[in-house]
Amino acid sequence: MKERNFRLNLALIVLIALSVWWAKDRLNPYILRVLNTAAIYIVAAVSYNLVNGVTGQFSLGPNAFMALGGFTVALLMLPLPQKEMVYFLQPLIWPFNSFSLPQWLFGLSLILAGLVATAGAFIVGVPCLRLRGDYLAIATFGFGEIVIVLANNAISITNGALGIKGIPEYSTLPWTVGCAVITVLFIRNLVNSSYGRAMKAIREDEVAAEAMGINLFRHKMLAFAVSAFFAGVSGGLLATLITTVSPSLFMFTMTFNLLIIIVLGGLGSITGSTVTAIIFAVLQELLREVEAPRTIGPIHIPGITGMRMIVFSIMLILLMLFYRRGLFGKGEASWDGLFALPGRVREFFERLRRKEVKSWTRTGIESHDQ
Amino acid sequence: MDKDRNRVARSIDTAVLRDSQDEILKIEHVTMKFGGLIAVNDFSLSMKRGELVGLIGPNGAGKTTVFNVITGQYTPSDGRVLFDGDDITGLPPDIIVTRGIARTFQNVRLFNGLTVLDNVLVSYHSRIRSSFLEAVFRTKRHLEEEKAMRQNGIDLLRQVGLEHLANEEAGNLPYGQQRRLEIARALATSPKLLLLDEPAAGMNPEETRQLMKFIQDIRDKYALTILLIEHDMHVVMGICERIRVLDYGISIAEGSPVEIQHNQRVIQAYLGEEERAYA
Structure with a gap:
């Protein structure tokens, strides 16, 4: 069984690699853009879920860590002539004005982006994670705001509100999907190990976890730092995908989007976050429709920007009302589950025919409350 | 000068304690105040290795507070706790448990969302040697540790009679078995001293009878010293x-x-x- 699952996982990765290799030059740029965005959302959401879902600590900080990563990559990769052009308000400070990394060091710049974000995580985490309760949410939210304010004002580093333009477009499909796969594997292995078990124990009951010998601070910090690392990487990928970074890109909305993804997918479920990250990226494009101006009979509705967020918010509310566990709950989609699916679907319809299933919404709420 | 003398006195004290191997826990004049409330006043207790001592008293008498002081949830306002000859006063709970004191809680505090086996495995985590990176990259050492851990966990569950429920979610267990699992989870930390906080609370007579037998069994099997808070006089006196x-x-x-x-x-x-209350 284990052997089979391992082979299937391997096959899946090979399949992803092959389709990426096939798709990267064949699909049109628009589709590629959506796929890249989806992959970046996977990196950000799965790592965010490690803190909020697995360890049960409510962080609101991924936008800050993504910002740190995004600006790091931008500063490292932006070509020198471009740097001179962009920083016309105030010249860029040393050492960033004296070098720019060549393309083959893009991977290194992503790792550095992750490390800078991790450093940020220690700055917030060391004071806050020692405390119990919701301090983390407040502190990380504050940290996010501080990072944005700093980015707006440290003009000789970030170029202020104008942002940095002309970053080379290095985030190709192999990079983004590669990072997504690495993130998922990394976090999956961590969660399934003894360390992950300790994190889940903290989520379930801090007092009991500590009484069983778990060092609360160390394990919360571990989750927080790993999460920040990958958030930083995703920020770097985003910067080199859309070729611009500015403080406004990493506003709190980013965290809000990620929160929607991990809650929809099921807090604590890696596969859940992965699937909903893709759904979210695709829906964001499809729902552009609702923002377009339209005429229904005599009524003319002008285009409303931000309408998409309303749709997402409504989805979130409905989900909270009827299916609070999210798509996957705390569980994971597994091969065993997949193979058992046809049988379960058949069983469901069987029971439906015998009228044993009263209402699906009811079961949703009940399964949460128990 | 005075400080020095204290230190000397303390070290002699400690040496004496180490020599008399049969004294495992010594609580000296512990007082615990919460603001103006004195929850525990000048409490002293010493326990011999292998003893089974009951701590009783009406609700709010400060029994659980004593537990919380011993296990490090609270730092006492005054006094000290010696365990195996070492002063453990004020150490954090996660360190004290590694010294060999484990506990259960008055209201069962299991990791409800985890399986029965995982609940027990959490207790082994503090002894893990491999780093989180080894865990992520699944090094040989880590995999062997995980395997050994799992084997120990299953053995322990077998010994306490929960093996058949290993993959069940802990929160779905019947109450009596949750209590049993909580004790098993404490045992997994390989304690020398076990603190049981009202283990029979909410149990029916049959479950209580089984529990009494269970406590005596594990005490012999694991050579435990047990301190027990209980309201059920049948258990305490028994x-x-x-x-x-x-x-x-x-x-x-x-x-x-x-x-x-x-x-x-x-x-x-x-x-x-x-x-009087019933009258």
């Missing part, structure tokens, strides 16, 4: 060798079950009050 009675944070009596049953102060403070 298995404890020595009983300490607390009332309003003050020790009012100590003795064998028979002595306690006939102690006037205890009857007044504890049983008498109950009678």
Whole structure:
């Protein structure tokens, strides 16, 4: 069984690699853009879920860590002539004005982006994670705001509100999907190990976890730092995908989007976050429709920007009302589950025919409350 | 000067304790204040290795506070706790448990969303040698550790009779078995001293009977010293060798079950009050 699952996982990765290799030059740029965005959302959401879902600590900080990563990559990769052009308000400070990394060091710049974000995580985490309760949410939210304010004002580093333009477009499909796969594997292995078990124990009951010998601070910090690392990487990928970074890109909305993804997918479920990250990226494009101006009979509705967020918010509310566990709950989609699916679907319809299933919404709420 | 003398006195004290190997826990003049409330006042207790001592008293007498002081949830306002000859006063709970003191909670505190086996495995985590990176990259050392851990966990569950439920979610277990699992989880930390906080609370007579047998079994099997808080007098009188009675944070009596049953102060403070309450 284990052997089979391992082979299937391997096959899946090979399949992803092959389709990426096939798709990267064949699909049109628009589709590629959506796929890249989806992959970046996977990196950000799965790592965010490690803190909020697995360890049960409510962080609101991924936008800050993504910002740190995004600006790091931008500063490292932006070509020198471009740097001179962009920083016309105030010249860029040393050492960033004296070098720019060549393309083959893009991977290194992503790792550095992750490390800078991790450093940020220690700055917030060391004071806050020692405390119990919701301090983390407040502190990380504050940290996010501080990072944005700093980015707006440290003009000789970030170029202020104008942002940095002309970053080379290095985030190709192999990079983004590669990072997504690495993130998922990394976090999956961590969660399934003894360390992950300790994190889940903290989520379930801090007092009991500590009484069983778990060092609360160390394990919360571990989750927080790993999460920040990958958030930083995703920020770097985003910067080199859309070729611009500015403080406004990493506003709190980013965290809000990620929160929607991990809650929809099921807090604590890696596969859940992965699937909903893709759904979210695709829906964001499809729902552009609702923002377009339209005429229904005599009524003319002008285009409303931000309408998409309303749709997402409504989805979130409905989900909270009827299916609070999210798509996957705390569980994971597994091969065993997949193979058992046809049988379960058949069983469901069987029971439906015998009228044993009263209402699906009811079961949703009940399964949460128990 | 005074400080030095204290230190010398303390080290002699410690040396003496190490020599007399049969004293495992020594609580000296512990006082715990919460603001103006004195929850525990000048509490001293020493336990011999292998003893089973009961701690009883009316609700709010400070029994659980004593547990919280021993296990490091609270740092006492005054006094100290010696375990195996070492001063453990004020150490954090996760360190104290590695020294060999494990506990259960008054209201069962399992990791409800985790499986029965995982609940037990959490207790082994503090002894893990491989780093989180080794865990992520699945090095040989880590995989072997995980395997050994899992094997120990299953063995332990077998010994406490929960093996058939290993993959069940802990929160779905019947109450009696949740209690049993909580004790198993404490045992997984390989304690020398086990603190049980009202293990029979909410159990029916049959479950209580099984529990009493279970406590005696594990005590022999794992060579445990046990300190037990319990309201069920049947349990306390049935298995404890020595009983300490607390009332309003003050020790009012100590003795064998028979002595306690006939102690006037205890009857007044504890049983008498109950009678009055029912009258």
